Amino acid sequence: MVEETLDDAPERILAELSEVIVGKREALETTLLAVLSGGHVLIEDYPGLAKTLLAKSLASALGLDFKRVQFTPDLLPADITGSYVLDRSKSTFELRKGPIFTNMLLADEVNRAPPRTQSALLEAMQEKQVTIEGESLRLADPFIVVATQNPIEYEGTYPLPEAQLDRFLVKISVGYPSSGDEVQILKNRNIAKSDQVTVRRAVTQEELMAMQARVEGIFVEDAVAAYIVEIVRKTREHRDVEVGASPRGSLAMMKLAKARAYLNRRNYLVPDDVKAIAVAALGHRLVLKAEGWMRGKKANSIIEEVLQTVPVPKVG
Numbered sequence: 001m002v003e004e005t006l007d008d009a010p011e012r013i014l015a016e017l018s019e020v021i022v023g024k025r026e027a028l029e030t031t032l033l034a035v036l037s038g039g040h041v042l043i044e045d046y047p048g049l050a051k052t053l054l055a056k057s058l059a060s061a062l063g064l065d066f067k068r069v070q071f072t073p074d075l076l077p078a079d080i081t082g083s084y085v086l087d088r089s090k091s092t093f094e095l096r097k098g099p100i101f102t103n104m105l106l107a108d109e110v111n112r113a114p115p116r117t118q119s120a121l122l123e124a125m126q127e128k129q130v131t132i133e134g135e136s137l138r139l140a141d142p143f144i145v146v147a148t149q150n151p152i153e154y155e156g157t158y159p160l161p162e163a164q165l166d167r168f169l170v171k172i173s174v175g176y177p178s179s180g181d182e183v184q185i186l187k188n189r190n191i192a193k194s195d196q197v198t199v200r201r202a203v204t205q206e207e208l209m210a211m212q213a214r215v216e217g218i219f220v221e222d223a224v225a226a227y228i229v230e231i232v233r234k235t236r237e238h239r240d241v242e243v244g245a246s247p248r249g250s251l252a253m254m255k256l257a258k259a260r261a262y263l264n265r266r267n268y269l270v271p272d273d274v275k276a277i278a279v280a281a282l283g284h285r286l287v288l289k290a291e292g293w294m295r296g297k298k299a300n301s302i303i304e305e306v307l308q309t310v311p312v313p314k315v316g
Contacts, residue, residue: 023181039169240292
């Protein structure tokens with residue numbers, strides 16, 4: 001019975017999310033794949049396209065504690081991590097934990113904070129710990145960062161450094177809804193008679209961690225692993241790419257592909273799993289040459305080109 005519950009869990013989660021985020025199945029799936037892989041998500045899109053709603057709804061569906069930080073130019077690292085404050089009644093310093101001590105942290109408009117504050121996330125995202133006054137403190141398990149940024153209005157922003165971009169397992173965009181989906185959004189608002197939405201919990205925190213363990217157990221054939229490595233290697237050799245994906249990109253592809261196999265109720269990878277997640281896993285890891293950028297080249301289109309050139313292995 002437990003096995004069947006875990007097999008059905010991804011669809012239950014997606015069904016709950018689809019009730020409030022209409023017509024965005026692909027974005028919802030990719031975000032869920034990242035969570036099942038234990039990774040962090042960067043959402044880059046225009047204002048008003050449900051970036052914050054997606055993160056908050058996902059936390060509710062997964063039964064996770066959720067906190068939101070609005071990043072601004074005057075935000076300090078201690079505003080995220082917390083600090084020691086003097087308790088005058090006891091004449092001792094006590095730790096006042098920041099919002100990073102949660103299961104899911106929404107870093108809203110992360111590129112509006114200065115680099116010093118952005119770097120406060122680096123240790124947490126990679127090591128799942130923070131250091132305050134020389135003391136290392138473990139974060140909750142699971143710990144997931146969902147960060148958002150706006151692709152316009154760059155004045156007064158601090159672009160994320162490559163080191164921090166590379167720590168996001170995926171980068172996605174939600175995109176504008178179709179006309180039909182936007183009509184449905186209006187209908188849903190009329191029925192609810194409120195801007196507040198309710199997302200029911202689809203799984204417990206324990207079930208989520210069991211799902212993550214199931215993803216870790218997905219079998220990866222050597223031929224598929226070699227296929228992943230060849231795709232990543234080709235990004236480094238592409239004529240329009242200054243810096244290609246690192247081995248962290250290979251690991252990201254494998255993790256996401258395993259999560260997709262689990263989503264499709266398989267205990268092994270196939271090449272289609274790899275192809276389906278390649279753009280989300282690698283698009284933000286490429287640094288393009290100036291001449292390629294001037295010709296209108298985009299990282300996502302380069303990855304699509306690479307997928308066309310790498311032979312697909314036969315597995316079975």
